[in-house]
Amino acid sequence: MTPKAEFFGRIDDYCLNLLDAKEKQEFERELTTNEELREEVQLHKDIQAAVLEMDVQTLKGALDEIYQENVVPQSKNGSFELLEELDEIEALKEELTFEELINSFDSLPKVHVYQHEKTSNENVHRFYEEQIDGTEANGIEEEELNGFDMEGLDGLEEAIMEADILNLRDTLKQVAKSVEPQYSVEEIDAYLNGEMGDDILAEFETELKQNGALLEEVSMHKDIESAIEESDIMKLRDEMRNIMEAETSWNVSEQSIEDFIDGMLEEDLLEEFSAELKENTDLMAEVSLREQINNAIGEKDIQSLRASLGDARKSAEKKEVKSIVMPQFNLNSTRFWRNSVAMIIVLLGLSGVLFNNMQSVDRTYDNYFETSTWASERSAESNIDVFQQAKLAYQNDNYQSTIEVLNKVPDSSDEAFVAQFYKGMSYQNLNQIDKAIQEYSKVIDQGNNLFVEEAEWYKALCYLKMNRKLEAKQELLAVIDRKGHYENDAKAIIRKLRYNIK
Amino acid sequence: MISYTDAQILKGILRHDNLILQYIYKQYYYKVNYFIKKNQGSEDDASDVFQEAIIVIYRKLKENDLIFEKSSFQGYLFSVCRFLWLKQLEKRRIERERLNDSLPYQEDLYDDNLVEIVDKNEKYGLYQKHFKTLSSDCQKLLQLFFEKVPLKDIAKIMGYKTEKYAKTRKYKCKELLIKRIKQDTEFKKILEDDT
Numbered sequence: 001m002t003p004k005a006e007f008f009g010r011i012d013d014y015c016l017n018l019l020d021a022k023e024k025q026e027f028e029r030e031l032t033t034n035e036e037l038r039e040e041v042q043l044h045k046d047i048q049a050a051v052l053e054m055d056v057q058t059l060k061g062a063l064d065e066i067y068q069e070n071v072v073p074q075s076k077n078g079s080f081e082l083l084e085e086l087d088e089i090e091a092l093k094e095e096l097t098f099e100e101l102i103n104s105f106d107s108l109p110k111v112h113v114y115q116h117e118k119t120s121n122e123n124v125h126r127f128y129e130e131q132i133d134g135t136e137a138n139g140i141e142e143e144e145l146n147g148f149d150m151e152g153l154d155g156l157e158e159a160i161m162e163a164d165i166l167n168l169r170d171t172l173k174q175v176a177k178s179v180e181p182q183y184s185v186e187e188i189d190a191y192l193n194g195e196m197g198d199d200i201l202a203e204f205e206t207e208l209k210q211n212g213a214l215l216e217e218v219s220m221h222k223d224i225e226s227a228i229e230e231s232d233i234m235k236l237r238d239e240m241r242n243i244m245e246a247e248t249s250w251n252v253s254e255q256s257i258e259d260f261i262d263g264m265l266e267e268d269l270l271e272e273f274s275a276e277l278k279e280n281t282d283l284m285a286e287v288s289l290r291e292q293i294n295n296a297i298g299e300k301d302i303q304s305l306r307a308s309l310g311d312a313r314k315s316a317e318k319k320e321v322k323s324i325v326m327p328q329f330n331l332n333s334t335r336f337w338r339n340s341v342a343m344i345i346v347l348l349g350l351s352g353v354l355f356n357n358m359q360s361v362d363r364t365y366d367n368y369f370e371t372s373t374w375a376s377e378r379s380a381e382s383n384i385d386v387f388q389q390a391k392l393a394y395q396n397d398n399y400q401s402t403i404e405v406l407n408k409v410p411d412s413s414d415e416a417f418v419a420q421f422y423k424g425m426s427y428q429n430l431n432q433i434d435k436a437i438q439e440y441s442k443v444i445d446q447g448n449n450l451f452v453e454e455a456e457w458y459k460a461l462c463y464l465k466m467n468r469k470l471e472a473k474q475e476l477l478a479v480i481d482r483k484g485h486y487e488n489d490a491k492a493i494i495r496k497l498r499y500n501i502k
Numbered sequence: 503m504i505s506y507t508d509a510q511i512l513k514g515i516l517r518h519d520n521l522i523l524q525y526i527y528k529q530y531y532y533k534v535n536y537f538i539k540k541n542q543g544s545e546d547d548a549s550d551v552f553q554e555a556i557i558v559i560y561r562k563l564k565e566n567d568l569i570f571e572k573s574s575f576q577g578y579l580f581s582v583c584r585f586l587w588l589k590q591l592e593k594r595r596i597e598r599e600r601l602n603d604s605l606p607y608q609e610d611l612y613d614d615n616l617v618e619i620v621d622k623n624e625k626y627g628l629y630q631k632h633f634k635t636l637s638s639d640c641q642k643l644l645q646l647f648f649e650k651v652p653l654k655d656i657a658k659i660m661g662y663k664t665e666k667y668a669k670t671r672k673y674k675c676k677e678l679l680i681k682r683i684k685q686d687t688e689f690k691k692i693l694e695d696d697t
Contacts, residue, residue, distance in 0.1 A: 185677045224679065227629035229648050234630050236518050236560055240553045243520070243527050249535070251528045279604075280532035281539075 014041065183207075183214060188221050248495075250283040251276060257283075261291050289492045387415075390422060399426035417443045421451040424458065433462045453479060457486045464493070508575040515556065516563050526556065530576060533605060534583045540602040541587065542594075551590070554623060555582040561619050573608055581607040586620065593691065628689060632682045640675035647672050 014027050031038055183191075183204065190196045191204055208214055252260075252273055259265040260273050277283055386408050393402040403426045409419035424439030440462070443455040460475035472493075479490040506514070506525055514522025534555075535548040543551075559582060573581070584607045591601070633641060639660070646656045657668040683689050 184673075185680065186673050189673070189676070220680070220683075223625060224629050224633075224676075224683070225648050227626040228633050228644055230626065230630065231645065232518075233557055233560065233626070234634070236515075237553060237557055237627075237630075239518055239520065239523060240527075240556055243524050244531070244549050244553065247524055247527055249528060249531045251532070276532065279536040281535070282532065 183217070185221075188218055191218070192221055192225070248282065248286070250280055250286065252283070257287060257290060261287065285488045285492060289489055292489070387418065390419070394422060394426065397429075399429045402426045403430075411442070417446045417449040417451055420446075421455055424455065428458060428462060433466055437462050453482050453484045453486060456482070457490070460490070460493075511575050512563060515560050523556070526579075527552075530579055533580070537580075537584070537602075537605045538587055540604055541591065543587065543590075547587070547590065551583050551586045554586055554627065555579060557627070558582050558586070558616075558619055558623050561623060562616075565619075573611055577606065577608055578611060580605040581611040582616070582620075585612060585616065589620065589624075628686060629679075629683060632679055632686065635682065636675060636679060640678070643668070643672055644675050644679070 014024070019027060031041065187196070187200075187204070191201070196204060208218065250257075256265060256269060256273055260270070260277075265273055277287065386405060390402050390405040393399075393405055403423050406419040406423050406426075409416060411420075413419070420439045420442045424436045424443065427433070427436035427439060437459055440455040440459040443449065443451050444459070446452075456475050456479045460472050460479060463469075463472035463475060476490040476494050479486050480494075504525075506522060511522055511526065513519075515526075531548075531552055534552050535545065538548040538551060539545070556579075559579065584603075584605050588601070633644070636644070643656065643660055646659065651659075653665045653668055657663070657665045660668060660671075662668045662671070
């Protein structure tokens with residue numbers, strides 16, 4: 001496949017006779033077989049001819065004037081630098097050099113030669129060859145040229161030449177028609193505003209009746225005008241967009257969501273709520289987020305309830321819902337509300353939890369990491385003993401010793417990030433939030449590991465706990481950027497943050 | 503949850519009442535979202551369709567052409583959303599037989615006028631989209647012109663020295679707008695639909 005630009009370049013080169021012999025041969029062979037190319041070349045030639053024709057006409061007029069003043073323009077004249085290409089014309093080259101051509105010719109025939117070189121074929125050039133000796137240019141018009149004294153030419157060439165010129169003229173007319181300037185925006189506007197002068201108006205209207213394209217153009221102008229006048233619609237659209245961006249898309253109150261999670265929603269409301277929950281994915285995410293938060297900050301009674309439901313938890317198999325703390329907890333809670341098991345939970349609003357009830361958050365940390373998993377599949381191969389020990393300690397909630405064991409893994413180790421992450425978790429459990437953040441930061445800085453997203457997530461939670469909302473927000477945004485497991489939860493928290501800051 | 507009557511909702515849409523619009527969004531959006539996602543659409547498609555459905559209803563209201571004899575606001579909204587989405591699917595050459603109808607819609611609401619308004623809304627929406635991409639200067643200028651504010655006043659409002667400059671500037675803006683519209687592939691599709 002030849003790229004389009006190159007394709008056009010080729011055709012241009014061919015029309016301007018810039019191809020070398022081999023290329024030209026190749027191109028012409030292609031030309032005989034490829035009709036599309038032939039048409040394209042013809043079009044290029046026609047366009048060139050049309051464009052050049054206009055140049056030539058104006059030039060001619062100008063030259064006539066100059067001629068009458070007996071000033072013959074020199075070849076250095078800017079316009080004629082185009083003639084450099086003349087030396088490409090084989091037929092001419094045989095008999096005279098470029099220099100000779102420049103010096104022995106008057107400008108006008110040169111322009112014609114140039115033009116025909118561009119637009120026509122060898123026959124025309126022959127015609128000029130015939131003229132070279134005798135013809136003086138006197139600002140001959142194209143018509144005169146056609147009717148030029150042909151006696152000296154032999155019949156065949158004359159006929160071909162005629163046909164060429166006629167053909168060219170027809171094409172020129174067509175080209176001229178197709179590029180006929182459409183009315184400008186200005187004129188169409190004037191027409192639509194009734195500001196068009198009577199004489200042009202009549203002409204415009206006749207054109208309008210015949211010219212479908214113009215009609216389309218005018219009606220588009222009208223439509224645009226009415227469209228822009230609809231400022232109310234544009235405003236309404238903006239308003240809708242704002243609402244859809246800023247508002248939650250569920251139709252239940254916060255109270256209902258909380259009641260639902262508590263299993264305290266009244267029968268009829270419950271039905272309605274469940275129906276919406278089935279289809280509304282946003283609501284689903286919200287419910288699960290709130291449940292997770294509740295889990296995380298739940299009080300002692302919840303912990304004991306959870307303990308008693310431990311067996312049920314173990315059999316939980318669904319892993320869709322994400323945890324604000326650690327994966328396993330979710331499974332359970334999701335399952336619980338799905339099964340409509342009534343859970344008596346002391347409910348705390350998220351904002352209260354995050355910013356006011358630090359005490360309760362602290363108290364629950366020890367407990368809720370109780371069943372969190374050690375993701376051994378992500379751990380490294382070496383340092384097995386150390387990690388085994390740490391895992392045991394971690395699983396037994398012995399965070400201090402977890403940290404001590406993991407401290408044996410040097411920061412330079414390939415698996416340092418594993419140790420750092422669980423040290424972070426342990427510090428967080430021990431409520432040494434500052435240190436936890438430090439460990440998470442190391443994991444994040446290392447970058448190339450499976451813990452980064454989680455580290456960012458927990459770091460954000462740490463900041464939330466310290467009530468450092470700006471930093472928390474930044475971490476949450478990073479989590480959202482990863483478009484991973486915690487994306488929606490992070491979004492939800494940011495939304496909550498926004499409301500709470502207000 | 504406060505609920506509104508159909509009449510209140512319609513009045514709210516006419517007035518662009520933010521509370522009512524929020525109510526509509528909260529009340530009905532998720533169903534439309536669910537429907538569209540079930541039918542090869544995305545979240546963005548859903549919000550586009552929902553938004554344009556409200557605009558279509560607004561247009562109908564403005565024309566005094568909306569009476570719920572056979573339906574309710576909800577039924578009408580869903581029917582319009584479904585119709586808009588069908589139109590999109592047709593454009594994307596997806597068979598309508600495979601449509602997973604989860605919206606309670608009413609076929610008999612699809613009258614000629616709705617089709618017309620939807621087409622107009624599509625075309626105008628496109629023009630308005632590109633209008634919004636113009637500089638605010640350009641937008642204001644064009645709007646003043648189309649509201650038939652005298653040239654003299656326009657020059658004054660916009661702080662131009664001469665009327666003539668205001669006029670030239672307007673042509674420049676309009677030319678830019680038309681160029682952008684014509685370059686839009688959506689525009690070509692709309693033209694194809696028309697013919």
